[in-house]
Amino acid sequence: MGDADFLARRFEEHRAHLTAVAHRMLGSRAEAEDAVQEAWVRLSRAGGDGVENLAGWLTTVVARVCLNHLQSRRSRREEPLEHAEPAEVRERGPEQEAVEADSVGLALLVVLDTLTPAERLAFVLHDLFAVPFDEIAPIVDRTPAAARQLASRARRRVRGAPVPEQDHSRKREIVDAFLIASRAGDFGALLSMLDPDVVLRADQRAVHMGAKAELLGADEVAKAFLGVAKRAQVAVIDGSVGAVVAPRGRTRLVLNFTMVGARIAAIEVRADVDHLKALDVELIG
Incomplete structure (x- = not known):
């Protein structure tokens, strides 16, 4: 270089x-x-x-x-x-x-x-x-x-800071579209929503559940989400739009998304029990 x-x-x-x-x-x-x-x-x-x-x-x-x-x-x-x-x-x-x-x-x-x-x-x-x-x-x-x-x-x-409504709604649309593309196994749609340098990181418990500890780049992250997220739901997590897996209303895993423009630049996968207990989660119907 x-x-x-x-x-x-x-x-x-x-x-x-x-x-x-x-x-x-x-x-x-x-x-x-x-x-x-x-x-x-x-x-x-x-x-x-x-x-x-x-x-x-x-x-x-x-x-x-x-x-x-x-x-x-x-x-x-x-x-x-x-x-x-x-x-x-x-x-x-x-x-x-x-x-x-x-x-x-x-x-x-x-x-x-x-x-x-x-x-x-x-x-x-x-x-x-x-x-x-x-x-x-x-x-x-x-x-x-x-x-x-x-x-x-x-x-x-x-946590007490208000979230601008237009940003909130826009992020919800992107996260919802990402989950739909993931469930459908639509690689092209997933790729279009990811920043080329997107990074995915997962905590240790999420890795034990099958997630990758770290993935770099749109191709790798899109492949990881193909056909998955079937039980994930859009939610407001500590005031920010993300996604959760919460069978029978009990949160098992959260996905936090960082956006740059209309693309996802980072995804954080958290499943640590103590971390989840401290979160304020509101499912979005």
């Missing part, structure tokens, strides 16, 4: 995802673009040799840049939401459309701004982008268990 042009092309493949991460972290599109540009500068200086997972490496770099910015912002006692605009449509190219269509509502940004920088990072990376706590921990200089606690504290505050 030493060729500069090739490295630049690979970076551009991840730009929309990185911008989405930074936008949720910082609440400002302009600052998000600056953070992504800083990641490119660092990558171009370091080169890509030895980087096995470029998406993960870049996400970590962007997260560190955003964390530093949040800490600096906090120390200066800024009021960032005065400058945090809902992403405006300029020239709606594919990259802008992907980020803006799934942008965080202003109400949620207000809640995120009450969190400490470490809490915000842990929540955004884990709950919105399915990054495991083992990868979050070194970014915030904590153990994985401590990183989990950061996200948990953040989640308790965020």
Whole structure:
């Protein structure tokens, strides 16, 4: 990956995802673009040799840049939401459309701004982008268990934030269509709803139930869902639209979806009993 042009092309493949991460972290599109540009500068200086997972490496770099910015912002006692605009449509190219269509509502940004920088990072990376706590921990200089606690504290505050109705309805339509395509074994339809770099991660109990611990790429994820999800139902899980398997009304497994534009960018499969007990689940008929 030493060729500069090739490295630049690979970076551009991840730009929309990185911008989405930074936008949720910082609440400002302009600052998000600056953070992504800083990641490119660092990558171009370091080169890509030895980087096995470029998406993960870049996400970590962007997260560190955003964390530093949040800490600096906090120390200066800024009021960032005065400058945090809902992403405006300029020239709606594919990259802008992907980020803006799934942008965080202003109400949620207000809640995120009450969190400490470490809490915000842990929540955004884990709950919105399915990054495991083992990868979050070194970014915030904590153990994985401590990183989990950061996200948990953040989640308790965020649960009270209202979800914009249009985003809620839109996500429900996408999740419902995905489950229908899964049950029907429609590979083409599944593929069309998945981001090319979609990632699926499952917890240990879900793996014991037959799920893959991790899958990368639309082809692999689409294949994994062919003909399955027959008992899955669309549900609101802790205020966010997802899916559950709940025979006789008892939740056995949940699917959390992260959207970028009209496509699914991440799927988190959770079946841990203690985790499920703590969830607020409302089935959608």
